[in-house]
Ligand SMILES: Nc1ncnc2c1ncn2[C@@H]1O[C@H](COP(=O)(O)OP(=O)(O)OP(=O)(O)O)[C@@H](O)[C@H]1O
């Protein structure tokens with residue numbers, strides 16, 4: 001593959017709250033190659049959204065603060081960028097799609113206007129050209145009768161269509177990186193697959209690398225080249241999708257997979273829920289954060305934090321006793 | 324041409340669907356919904372994907388017309404009969420109270436007036452609200468004075484219209500004050516949060532604690548003479564308006580702040596920030612336009628309070644002063660002589676009641692139509 005488009009190194013993001021310091025992202029490193037789709041999965045609250053927001057420096061601060069690490073985008077550190085560079089980057093070279101399509105469009109403006117605004121800001125087009133671009137993008141995301149729909153307001157679109165409009169906005173400026181934070185969670189299953197397919201197809205067409213954040217391993221299986229699994233603010237396993245599904249190394253990944261219904265699951269057998277709760281990110285005990293819930297935990301796991309190490313071809317896991 | 328294009332798209336889409344999801348169920352739904360929709364839309368299309376279905380249903384609802392949320396609210400308001408009747412009454416009263424005096428001055432024959440009743444007085448004089456006919460006190464309805472005269476021989480209809488003018492002016496002034504201050508403080512507090520919010524919210528609470536009437540009475544009693552000296556006869560009215568304005572905006576600010584807090588959590592704000600919009604731009608472009616509904620609804624209801632407050636203050640003799648006119652002042656004048664002539668108190672009371680009732684019913688209607696939470 002080509003070179004690294006995004007290279008996140010030892011990213012640490014903390015929230016300074018009254019109750020204490022929430023270490024939402026601790027020492028997270030990963031990369032995305034050009035044109036590649038990387039999945040980021042994990043339970044609710046493990047820091048996926050915070051990671052993505054940190055990458056584009058969209059965290060609300062206070063309480064959030066990036067306390068360490070580097071986010072190299074085509075070799076430039078986003079964390080070192082000034083306002084202007086950031087504004088040029090966001091929505092231009094790097095775009096983001098949010099989770100809730102129902103609130104991601106402003107209800108008082110027609111959608112054509114909203115797409116055109118995004119385009120005008122980054123591609124330096126005039127009004128007419130921007131509107132034409134809006135029509136083209138609506139066509140691309142398969143909104144029928146795009147030109148007529150330009151003047152329609154968000155409430156006249158269904159959730160799935162709104163999410164496609166969001167995709168249109170995100171891709172309208174030809175970004176190199178698309179961050180999609182649970183883009184289909186709010187949609188019903190039929191529409192989910194449609195939107196994912198569309199996103200995947202367009203990302204390939206535009207040669208856009210995608211960071212796909214989800215807690216749904218089914219989504220990962222369908223659309224990602226590689227997967228990173230997050231737990232309690234850390235990456236616990238990184239592997240190509242096929243490897244991860246065939247040979248999960250970390251017990252957490254194994255537990256996640258066991259909790260997903262598969263076509264080869266025997267009928268009538270129960271899905272294994274992961275027992276226990278994710279740890280409180282304020283007072284993390286020393287040792288592996290998954291240890292209290294891990295069936296294979298040993299004394300060493302509770303005392304020492306396992307580093308992310310290569311455990312197989314292209315596969316890394318943060319576990320003393322993988323597989 | 325168009326049909327070809329769209330059916331081609333539909334084709335690829337449902338192909339994709341069938342690929343990624345269980346094809347049977349998808350076809351099942353489409354097949355089930357298709358007949359009803361085919362009648363309403365295009366009988367030529369036989370396979371409809373889910374998105375297409377979405378589109379068709381949306382279109383059936385809006386009948387191909389595209390309405391902004393505000394237009395939709397206005398349309399809802401237009402369908403509310405009671406609100407529309409009230410609106411008509413209000414418009415009638417406002418227009419009539421400003422326009423009718425122009426004609427009224429020139430209506431009717433000259434009458435015998437003056438202290439000795441032998442001077443010829445033209446209608447533009449005897450229909451003026453300050454004109455007195457000392458020989459014609461407490462007169463009943465007549466051609467010259469359709470609603471009669473009061474205890475000083477002044478034309479009641481003329482004074483009534485002048486009184487409504489005062490109510491409207493005070494209401495307008497206070498509403499501008501209310502909306503501007505409420506919007507600025509509410510948006511700033513809600514948008515920035517933190518110490519700005521704490522400071523502004525405490526300040527709002529503090530101002531909210533002042534009872535409108537008491538505050539306005541105090542202000543009028545202490546500062547009234549100074550304002551009259553500085554600004555002339557209108558001084559007292561301006562003072563009362565400011566005093567009422569100071570006590571109504573906190574309510575507006577609270578509504579606005581609450582709505583801003585909600586809006587701030589919406590992802591289009593985050594998306595705007597994401598695409599590099601400044602705070603100022605986000606507030607002006609994304610927050611304020613979305614506050615339209617709540618501001619309109621709250622302002623309409625605030626007008627009721629304002630008009631009654633002005634009437635009450637004038638009734639207590641601290642607002643508009645004679646020879647000026649105000650509904651409250653007229654009620655006050657007439658109340659002392661209720662056993663001598665009843666109609667003198669009836670006219671201003673009825674006028675005030677109709678005005679206040681109409682505005683408050685309209686306010687309810689506006690609230691129902693504009694406030695999403697009470698949409699149904
Ligand atoms: N503003 C904040 N203040 C304090 N803590 C926060 C804040 N935002 C997030 N956190 C904490 O950071 C952690 C990670 O949150 P994050 O939103 O990244 O989870 P997530 O993995 O995206 O979960 P989900 O799947 O539910 O979206 C959570 O434990 C949360 O409590």
Ligand SMILES: [Mg+2]
Pocket residue numbers: 048049050181182
């Ligand atoms: Mg999240």
